[in-house]
Amino acid sequence: MTSSTPADSLFEFLHMEMVDYVLRTMPNASKDDVYYKLEALGFRVGQSLAERYTRDGPRLKDQLEVIKFICKDFWTAVYKKQIDNLRTNHRGVYVLQDNKFKLFTQISDSKQYMEKAAPLLAFPCGLIRGALVNLDVSCIVSAEVSQMPICTFTLRITS
Amino acid sequence: MSRQAPAVRAAEVKKINVELFTLTYGSLVAQLVKDYEETNEINNQLEKMGYNIGIRLVEDFLARSGSAKCQDMKDTADVISKVGFKMFLGITPTISNWSADGNEFSLILDENPLTDFVELPPEHQGLSFSNILCGVLRGALEMVQLKVEARFVKDALKGDDTTELRIKLIQKLQDEVPPGED
Numbered sequence: 296m297t298s299s300t301p302a303d304s305l306f307e308f309l310h311m312e313m314v315d316y317v318l319r320t321m322p323n324a325s326k327d328d329v330y331y332k333l334e335a336l337g338f339r340v341g342q343s344l345a346e347r348y349t350r351d352g353p354r355l356k357d358q359l360e361v362i363k364f365i366c367k368d369f370w371t372a373v374y375k376k377q378i379d380n381l382r383t384n385h386r387g388v389y390v391l392q393d394n395k396f397k398l399f400t401q402i403s404d405s406k407q408y409m410e411k412a413a414p415l416l417a418f419p420c421g422l423i424r425g426a427l428v429n430l431d432v433s434c435i436v437s438a439e440v441s442q443m444p445i446c447t448f449t450l451r452i453t454s
Numbered sequence: 455m456s457r458q459a460p461a462v463r464a465a466e467v468k469k470i471n472v473e474l475f476t477l478t479y480g481s482l483v484a485q486l487v488k489d490y491e492e493t494n495e496i497n498n499q500l501e502k503m504g505y506n507i508g509i510r511l512v513e514d515f516l517a518r519s520g521s522a523k524c525q526d527m528k529d530t531a532d533v534i535s536k537v538g539f540k541m542f543l544g545i546t547p548t549i550s551n552w553s554a555d556g557n558e559f560s561l562i563l564d565e566n567p568l569t570d571f572v573e574l575p576p577e578h579q580g581l582s583f584s585n586i587l588c589g590v591l592r593g594a595l596e597m598v599q600l601k602v603e604a605r606f607v608k609d610a611l612k613g614d615d616t617t618e619l620r621i622k623l624i625q626k627l628q629d630e631v632p633p634g635e636d
Contacts, residue, residue: 303471304511304514304542305475305511305542305543306471306474306475306478308507308510308511308514309475309478309479309482309507310478311510312503312506312507313478313482313503315506316482316499316503320489332485336478336481336482336485337481339477339481339484340474340477340478340481343477344473344474344477347473372471372474373471373474
């Protein structure tokens with residue numbers, strides 16, 4: 296499919312504009328409020344995606360299967376690559392590392408842009424949380440960028 | 455993570471990118487419906503967002519398509535439909551309803567990936583759900599020196615038989631040549 300790669304860029308454009316929209320329409324809101332709004336947008340999408348996506352697939356047996364599904368199938372579908380590294384403490388914390396996170400490929404890796412990256416992570420975090428909730432795993436998702444374009448997502452299972 | 459994904463999933467992967475896009479757009483419109491009471495204001499916001507996307511997207515479009523400068527509006531319409539829409543949305547709208555002076559035409563969208571799984575909320579029957587496309591076209595064309603007006607005149611979501619996007623050339627902007635260059 297020749298149209299699939301450019302469509303990726305269309306999604307990136309839409310995502311950037313969505314972040315800009317929330318920032319410009321909530322000029323006096325706290326960082327948390329901005330984050331929450333974008334996260335909620337992602338959450339809804341993640342839920343629907345996971346539902347469509349697992350409908351015809353085999354049942355995911357346990358928590359680890361679900362997490363692997365997110366790292367592999369879900370990530371490939373959304374970001375065209377797998378998670379590069381998955382770690383767990385075996386007590387409900389999973390750390391997913393993406394060494395070339397898609398939404399950052401257009402952004403310079405200098406320090407000054409790191410702060411700007413925070414709102415860009417809200418939607419992806421919501422996406423993951425929505426997908427997981429739909430697969431019966433409730434958790435708290437946070438993301439961190441120590442050096443562009445490496446991004447780590449931390450999942451803390453709450454159920 | 456060594457288990458092979460079943461074939462069903464592999465096929466789904468290709469499709470999901472469109473779904474991700476469609477669902478994200480739907481989620482965004484739902485947010486706008488929450489943020490604004492006035493249907494018109496939602497339409498305006500969508501157009502504005504599209505415009506912002508259009509002015510960024512045109513660079514990507516030119517780089518990927520290697521498209522040459524269009525000679526006239528007929529040419530432009532062809533490129534919009536067969537290259538632009540095809541490239542970004544995977545559809546090729548039909549070009550029709552040219553005005554006599556050749557400055558105005560319609561794009562007929564037989565399918566519209568933005569409106570999959572969509573029903574208009576009863577209190578916003580005037581919502582131009584895909585209005586973002588009007589903005590994208592306005593923004594992108596402005597970057598290639600064409601000032602246009604774009605609007606939906608028919609929308610299958612509102613019960614019309616087709617979805618028709620009307621584009622009207624308002625003005626050709628002057629090429630700005632940087633000083634010191636021919």
